Amino acid sequence: MSTxxxxxxxxxxxxxxxxxPRSLCEDCFSPLEVxxxxxxxxxxxxxxxxxxxxxxxxxxxxxLPLPEGFRSSLPTGYTPLLKAPQLxxxxxxxxLYVKNDAVCLPTLSFKDRVVAVALANxxxxxxxxxxxxxxxxxxxxxxxxxxxxxxxxxxxxPSDLEPAKVLGTQIFGAQLVRINGNYxxxxxxxxxxxxxxxxxxxxxxxxxxxxxxxxxxxxEIAEQLGWRLPDNIVVPMAGGSLITKIKxxxxxxxxxxxxxxxLVKFFGAQATGCSPISTAIKQYSNEIEPQRPAxxxxxxxxxxxxxxxxxxxxxxxxxGWSEDVSDAEVVNSIKLLAESExxxxxxxxxxxxxxxxxxxxxxxxLPEETTVLCITGNGLKTTDVLAGQYEVEVPIAPKLRxxxxxxxxxxxxxxxxxxxxxxxxxxx
Ligand SMILES: *Cc1c(COP(=O)(O)O)cnc(C)c1O
Ligand SMILES: [Zn+2]
Numbered sequence: 376m377s378t379x380x381x382x383x384x385x386x387x388x389x390x391x392x393x394x395x396p397r398s399l400c401e402d403c404f405s406p407l408e409v410x411x412x413x414x415x416x417x418x419x420x421x422x423x424x425x426x427x428x429x430x431x432x433x434x435x436x437x438x439l440p441l442p443e444g445f446r447s448s449l450p451t452g453y454t455p456l457l458k459a460p461q462l463x464x465x466x467x468x469x470x471l472y473v474k475n476d477a478v479c480l481p482t483l484s485f486k487d488r489v490v491a492v493a494l495a496n497x498x499x500x501x502x503x504x505x506x507x508x509x510x511x512x513x514x515x516x517x518x519x520x521x522x523x524x525x526x527x528x529x530x531x532x533p534s535d536l537e538p539a540k541v542l543g544t545q546i547f548g549a550q551l552v553r554i555n556g557n558y559x560x561x562x563x564x565x566x567x568x569x570x571x572x573x574x575x576x577x578x579x580x581x582x583x584x585x586x587x588x589x590x591x592x593x594x595e596i597a598e599q600l601g602w603r604l605p606d607n608i609v610v611p612m613a614g615g616s617l618i619t620k621i622k623x624x625x626x627x628x629x630x631x632x633x634x635x636x637x638l639v640k641f642f643g644a645q646a647t648g649c650s651p652i653s654t655a656i657k658q659y660s661n662e663i664e665p666q667r668p669a670x671x672x673x674x675x676x677x678x679x680x681x682x683x684x685x686x687x688x689x690x691x692x693x694x695g696w697s698e699d700v701s702d703a704e705v706v707n708s709i710k711l712l713a714e715s716e717x718x719x720x721x722x723x724x725x726x727x728x729x730x731x732x733x734x735x736x737x738x739x740x741l742p743e744e745t746t747v748l749c750i751t752g753n754g755l756k757t758t759d760v761l762a763g764q765y766e767v768e769v770p771i772a773p774k775l776r777x778x779x780x781x782x783x784x785x786x787x788x789x790x791x792x793x794x795x796x797x798x799x800x801x802x803x
Contacts (some may be wrong), residue, residue: 511540593624615686643697644730719754
């Protein structure tokens with residue numbers, strides 16, 4: 376695709392910026408967004424064309440900001456859309472689907488999508504070093520894809536991230552900078568560094584390109600539903616980018632005549648301990664009041680969300696709503712999804728399932744409507760939140776007789792574990 380078919384434009388004043396590593400308008404300081412020449416794209420695309428291509432996110436390349444001649448060998452995206460009847464039975468939906476980005480490649484979260492598109496542009500802009508501020512999953516995705524694509528990588532994280540997300544960055548040989556501060560402070564520092572060093576920060580100066588990668592979640596859901604849009608979609612929110620880009624994806628497919636027009640209701644999900652967007656929705660406000668995050672859902676712990684305002688607009692304009700859940704509800708929802716559908720999600724997925732359950736109980740989502748839950752990350756990265764949830768069984772000898780005794784005890788409810796729960800860490 377030639378670069379003339381997309382360019383950056385200010386979301387508020389409409390000023391055009393061509394293609395360059397920049398995320399804010401120099402006149403009004405509003406965010407920039409990639410826009411396309413849909414009239415020249417329309418004759419190039421069809422359902423059949425997309426379906427004939429390999430099952431990864433590059434199949435939608437006409438609707439992504441990709442430099443001329445760009446070809447990737449990384450098969451990211453095209454994750455399963457699964458019917459979720461058992462979970463549906465438990466939370467009250469008879470037409471429930473899970474979009475399972477817990478198995479997105481290469482690093483098991485939807486952030487692999489945004490990084491794939493950002494790095495395509497980092498190369499085009501001549502960066503040899505890529506970087507990001509991250510709540511964890513972005514760190515993993517940037518580190519892995521930078522290694523594969525031959526970029527140097529600098530990753531900036533709050534110091535309290537889950538051990539698996541720290542290790543899952545270091546393993547790829549990235550430079551990891553741990554910061555004593557929360558994500559919002561890390562992000563502010565990264566904006567300053569981006570002004571001083573010629574690095575491609577995927578979620579700072581490359582943010583408009585990065586954000587387009589999230590649209591592929593929406594394209595895939597529509598295609599996997601047989602080129603139809605769902606009635607409802609529930610999306611976890613950190614910076615609020617994913618939910619607005621899924622909406623953009625549905626709008627683009629409609630505008631290009633690839634799906635029938637339909638008013639999809641967008642529902643946001645947050646952890647109560649960091650819920651600036653859902654709080655604004657519940658207060659019928661357009662203003663985001665920044666919060667200081669305090670939640671186990673670290674991947675969503677952004678207290679001052681860059682796209683919060685646009686997320687509120689997308690949700691309210693669609694007739695949707697937003698909910699938030701406590702840390703205990705996050706853990707219970709992770710277990711509920713695992714036990715009912717065999718999917719092990721991270722804390723963000725617990726936020727989505729728990730919030731969806733509330734929205735159904737509130738009759739905001741009706742049982743027979745087609746509802747998609749976005750599961751965005753993998754549970755093996757956040758096992759620390761499940762510490763103490765399960766008893767450790769006392770091992771038995773490899774003897775049939777011992778097993779028969781164990782079975783008897785289990786069936787009659789006699790405890791078979793050590794008796795004491797594992798010691799809990801005492802806070803001082
Ligand atoms: C980053 C992230 C989100 C939210 O993304 P935004 O686009 O910032 O709203 C959701 N789930 C997981 C697992 C994430 O890592
Ligand atoms: Zn502007």
